[in-house]
Amino acid sequence: MAAKARFLLLTGLLAAATWVCLSAVAASAFDVPAVAFGDRFSPLFGDGNLVRSGDDRSVRLLLDRRSGSGFISSDYYLHGFFSASIKLPKDYTAGVVVAFYLSNGDVYEKTHDELDFEFLGSRWGGQWRVQTNVYGNGSTSHGREERYLLPFDPTLEAHRYSVLWTPTHIIFYIDDTPIREVIRHPDMGGDFPAKPMAVYATIWDGSTWATDGGKYKVNYKYAPFASEFTDLAVVGSRADPVLRVPRRGGGADQEELLGLMTADYALMTPQKRAAMRAFRARHMTYTVCYDAVRYAAAFPECDNSDEEREAFWAWGESKTVVMKTRGRGRRRGRKAGAGARARSDVASS
Numbered sequence: 128m129a130a131k132a133r134f135l136l137l138t139g140l141l142a143a144a145t146w147v148c149l150s151a152v153a154a155s156a157f158d159v160p161a162v163a164f165g166d167r168f169s170p171l172f173g174d175g176n177l178v179r180s181g182d183d184r185s186v187r188l189l190l191d192r193r194s195g196s197g198f199i200s201s202d203y204y205l206h207g208f209f210s211a212s213i214k215l216p217k218d219y220t221a222g223v224v225v226a227f228y229l230s231n232g233d234v235y236e237k238t239h240d241e242l243d244f245e246f247l248g249s250r251w252g253g254q255w256r257v258q259t260n261v262y263g264n265g266s267t268s269h270g271r272e273e274r275y276l277l278p279f280d281p282t283l284e285a286h287r288y289s290v291l292w293t294p295t296h297i298i299f300y301i302d303d304t305p306i307r308e309v310i311r312h313p314d315m316g317g318d319f320p321a322k323p324m325a326v327y328a329t330i331w332d333g334s335t336w337a338t339d340g341g342k343y344k345v346n347y348k349y350a351p352f353a354s355e356f357t358d359l360a361v362v363g364s365r366a367d368p369v370l371r372v373p374r375r376g377g378g379a380d381q382e383e384l385l386g387l388m389t390a391d392y393a394l395m396t397p398q399k400r401a402a403m404r405a406f407r408a409r410h411m412t413y414t415v416c417y418d419a420v421r422y423a424a425a426f427p428e429c430d431n432s433d434e435e436r437e438a439f440w441a442w443g444e445s446k447t448v449v450m451k452t453r454g455r456g457r458r459r460g461r462k463a464g465a466g467a468r469a470r471s472d473v474a475s476s
């Protein structure tokens with residue numbers, strides 16, 4: 128009952144936020160200030176394999192035979208907009224995984240929340256695949272994965288990958304194009320991320336699963352594998368991860384939330400929705416929404432249509448988007464997301 132009331136309240140807030148925005152002059156999309164690495168982030172693992180630029184505006188994360196590497200935000204956030212421009216490693220990158228994600232797995236081992244961009248390496252130079260995941264309250268047994276091909280070569284120049292997370296919806300962006308929207312549905316219950324999360328970026332050896340279900344492993348002849356992170360942006364309410372309360376109380380946090388929800392990147396305009404549909408129709412290779420083989424029950428937040436279902440096989444793979452290497456990741460029974468794997472990477476490095 129309380130959860131439902133809160134949901135209705137938040138829906139009301141969103142409606143109010145939409146109204147405020149309609150009556151305001153819209154700022155340009157992604158008008159977010161980039162931060163210096165040291166202002167908001169710290170190294171997480173891999174010591175020498177994390178290389179900061181002289182002006183501290185960009186970071187290279189390397190993977191070699193010795194170790195991967197990663198960084199973490201100095202604060203936890205309850206909702207926000209999190210963004211980075213990322214250039215992925217070149218040439219042969221089978222087995223290599225680069226991740227940019229939010230998680231609280233270090234605080235909530237059994238009931239963690241997570242929002243991921245995972246980049247899976249390839250035998251064919253620039254043909255990386257991208258995966259997005261949404262987990263709430265430890266819901267990793269019903270993974271909310273989607274996979275996409277990219278309409279560009281992500282190793283030639285940096286592209287911006289962003290995650291918006293509000294109490295009512297989540298949007299993943301590639302550059303200015305929304306590629307996935309998860310609107311909170313009351314039936315999702317705890318599956319919608321609702322506890323403060325930290326921001327992570329990592330590179331690691333995912334030989335056991337990343338490329339063609341683990342068939343193609345990392346080949347260290349091509350090491351070091353170098354990913355570059357720039358334009359790091361974090362807009363959100365800092366929060367205590369254990370107490371789950373905002374660091375700035377007294378209404379300041381409500382103002383921050385209203386600011387977040389009225390920002391351009393939080394609004395799904397008809398144009399943006401059309402761009403999202405077009406991207407998904409052309410580039411989405413897998414979605415849980417049509418995976419009737421792995422999941423008996425439909426996901427409440429999925430906006431399924433018969434027309435779209437026609438475009439997918441029963442196991443969630445697209446009939447129209449053809450990949451050179453067909454992902455078999457869905458069969459390996461993954462139990463945890465990037466956070467858990469990055470942590471095991473820490474343990475083994």
Ligand SMILES: *[C@@H]1O[C@H](CO)[C@@H](O)[C@H](O)[C@H]1NC(C)=O
Pocket residue numbers: 238264316317318
């Ligand atoms: C999260 O999971 C825990 C443990 O399973 C459960 O007790 C709790 O009620 C869940 N929270 C929500 C919001 O569903």
